[in-house]
Amino acid sequence: MNLNFDEFQKANQTGGELDNIRIKNFDNFQKKGFPSKKEESWKYTDLKxxxxNNLSKLEVPNNKKTSQCHDEWLLKNFKHNQIILVNGEFVSSTFSFESKDKIKIKPLRVILKDKKNFNKIKELFDDQKNSLTSLNHALVRDGIFLEIEDNYSFNKPLVIYNFFNKSSENKIINNKCFISLGKNSKLDVLKCYKAENSIKYFNNTIHHYSIQENAILKQFSINNNLDNSYNYHLTNVKSHSNSIFENFLFSSGSSFLKNEIHCNLLGSYASCFVNGLILLNNEQHHELKTNVNHRYEHCKSSQLVKSVLLDKSSGTYQGKIYVEKEAQKTDGYQLSRALIFSENSTFNSKPELEIYADEVKCSHGSTTANIDQGSIFYLMSRGLSKKQANKMLIEGFLNEAVETITDINIKSLISKLLIKKINEIKFETNEH
Amino acid sequence: MLQITNLSASIDNKKILKGFNLKIKPGEIHAIMGPNGSGKSTLANVLTGKNGYQVEGQVLYQGKNLLKLPIEERAQKGLFMAFQYPLEIAGVNTNNFLKTSLNTVRKVRGLKELDSLDFLNLIKTKTKNLKIDEKILNRQLNVGFSGGEKKKNEILQMTILEPKLVILDETDSGLDIDAMKIVSEGVNSLRDKDRSFLIITHYQRLLDYIKPDFVHVLVDGKIAKTGCGELALELEKIGYGKMEAEG
Known part of the structure; x- marks a missing residue:
């Protein structure tokens, strides 16, 4: 694997601080390499x-401008604002339903090149979670820079489309998405992913969300289209007092997807909800890692993750709730439930509580079970085929996670996508 | 309608039914009574097609080999069992389940599938007749239902699916007198010259409400005695012990 950093570095020089940051971070990455099972937080995924095995010719994309996206991939009958990224590059944005003076939107590449603006996001490059973060800092080319003023509630959701066409084949795509939501403001973000013709690529994205006092940010990450991609999505959230962060994850499409969500509750009465579903078949491998950090009093956090594993797929949920000494009256909750459909599928769960405050309410639970044959018999005795019975049980099981979505239109959209996804499942290993 | 000849069934190498014979004609109601462990529920499960039993013998249903049919085909062809312990199925909406079940069965039977409005009208009438609170339709299937609600939900499914052969597996267990009356009325309203019933019960009391044509006493996997409705009353007096001794 030759990432051609020198060539990349030459082509992307800014003459500013970023050049050195890139060099330093690439060094850091080279010392560690891609994460492997030796690292605690990667013990269930040998990414290296x-x-x-799958992307031995991985390379950094060149600077050639890439094409646009196909209109038929855009969501229909769903009013929304949109940002389109193709192969990780910012292509366009439209905010048809909003007051544009409240919104500052820029392609990240513009911010990276501009010394004054770069200072605003410089601290993002301090994050050194793992070698992939270093790699992202070294090779980031584009992404989203979005600032929303105080006291502005979006009228319609913002959909961020991430399209990948054949120019992404065998490429490693590093981008960042920065969203800052002002005081008392409100935004719903949907992230959709679509790759052309089952091309293989590795997408390494870091999201930074800064949610000011009393603001509400809801993120719905919809990975439902079956593809051969490998993805690492890291989300860092800074939640200030009284703010709400709600995250829903639909983890189902890619060959490999690891979502890592770090929520820092940085003011009292802040809350964060990270819920989601993992639905996998064939040989897919998905992982979710959540890390909620309670640092102030009266904060609330909750995670509900429901997973269904078919065929030879495997899923993992690692969830940590950390409560600092000052964070009294914390309310933390975490539940992972998985349903296994095949002898060859696996689910790993690693719940962790680390509590230093003495007046808190925290609970966690994790169950993994086989599909209940009694339930299948009951449904079949009412005329349903085994396939229909399985689908009904999967939908019912995963619906509990969908029910956590507090926006009725988005819930209905995701519910429809889930039914469509379940209908595509073949149940080959399950038919006797 | 149903002809069972020399039926044997074992589970985990334990023989439960040992040469069971029974013939049910269209329009007849048969009751099977018997002590715990005599094989009543095994009979119901084997007829419905539950996996896990080693089965020998012959069962003809409407002239066809029932034992060869997959579970769902038995249901589609008009066999219905009301479960002794209806399963709680989390996440599955009762209304959706009923509609899917009915439309699957209607499709196979060559009937037009019902749209949401037609289905709603149908279900409204049926729930009203059975004095079922419509609210349960929006709840998860049997989850948190009371014992009575679960059994009524079974009878609701029966009246919607309009089966040809109904097996009631201890439907009376856990019912109070009022619920038992409602359930019995549901069953009686379906009585028809083309529809047969096989009622499995421990106690005679259900048979006060649903009058059987025949009563069979099942002891140790075989029918020990067959009679008319009075046999149930007799059993109530003398208990199963004497029958086992005779059998």
């Missing part, structure tokens, strides 16, 4: 081996 996975990439060497």
């Amino acid at each position: 081996t996975m990439l060497y």
Whole structure:
């Protein structure tokens, strides 16, 4: 694997601080390499081996401008604002339903090149969670820079489309998405992913969300289209007092997807909800890691993750709730439930509580079970085929996660996508 | 309608039914009574097609080999069992389940599928007749239902699916007198010259409300005695013990 950093570095020089940051971070990455099972937070995913086996010719994309996206991929009958990224590059944005003076939107590449603006996001490059973060800092080319003023509630959701066409084949795509939501403001973000013709690529994205006092940010990450991609999505959230962060994850489409969500509750009465579903078949491998950090009093956090594993797929949920000494009256909750459909599928769960405050309410639970044959018999005795019975049980099981979505239009959209996804499942290993 | 000849069934190498014979003609109501462990529920499960039993013998249903049919085909062809313990199925909406079940069965039977409005009208009438609170239709299937609600939900499914052969597996257990009356009325309203019933019960009391044509006493996997409705009353007096001794 030759990432051609020198060539990339030459082509992307800004003459500013970023050049050195890139060099330093690439060094850091080279010392560690891609994460492997030796690292605690990667113990269920050997990314290094996975990439060497599937993407041995991985390279950094060149600076050639890439094409646009196909209109038929856009969501229909769903009024929304949109940002389109193709192969990780910012292509366009439209905010048809909003007061544009309240919104500052820029392609990240513009911010990276501008010394004054770069200072605004410089601290993002301090984050050194793992070698992939270093790699992202070294190779980031584009992404989203979005600032929303105080006291502005979006009228319609913002959909961020992430399209990948054949120019992404065998490429490693590093981008960042920065969203800052002002005081008392409100925004719903949907992220959709679509790759052309089952091309293989590795997408390494870091999201930074800064949610000011009393603001509400809801993020719905919809990975439902089956593709051969490998993805690492890291989300860092800074939640200030009285703010709400709600995250829903639909983890189902890609060959490999690891979502890592770090919520820092940085003011009292802040809350964060990270819920989602994992629905996998064939040989897919998805992982979700959540890390909620309670640092102030009276904060609330909750995670509900429901997973269904078919065929030879495997899923993992690692969830940590950390409560600092000052964070009295914390209310933390976490539940993971998985349903296994095949002898060859696996689910790993690693719940963790680390509590230093003495007046808190925290609970966590994790169950993994086989599909209940009694329930299948009951449904079939009412005329349903085994396939219909399985689908009904999967939908019912995963629906509990969908029910956590507090926006009625988005809930209905995701519910429809889930039914469509379940209908595509073949149940080959399950038919006797 | 149903002809069972020399039926044997074992589970985990334990023989439960040992040469069971029974013939049910269209329009007849048969009751099977028997002590715990005599094989009543096994009979119901084997007829419905539950996995896990080693089965020998012959069962003809409407002239066809029932034992060869997959579970769902038995249901589609008009066999219905009301479960002794209806399963709680989390996440599955009762209304959706009923509609899917009915439309699957209607499709196979060559009937037009009902749209949401037609289905709603149908279900409204049926729930009213059975004095079922419509609210349960929006709840998860049997989850948190009371014992009575679960059994009524079974009878609701029966009246919607309009089966040809109904097996009631201890439907009376756990019912109070009022619920038992409602359930019995549901069953009686379906009585028809083309529809047969097989009622499995421990106690005679259900048979006060649903009058059977025949009563069979099942002891140790075989029918020990067959009679008319009075046999149930007799059993109530003398208990199963004497029958086992005779059998």
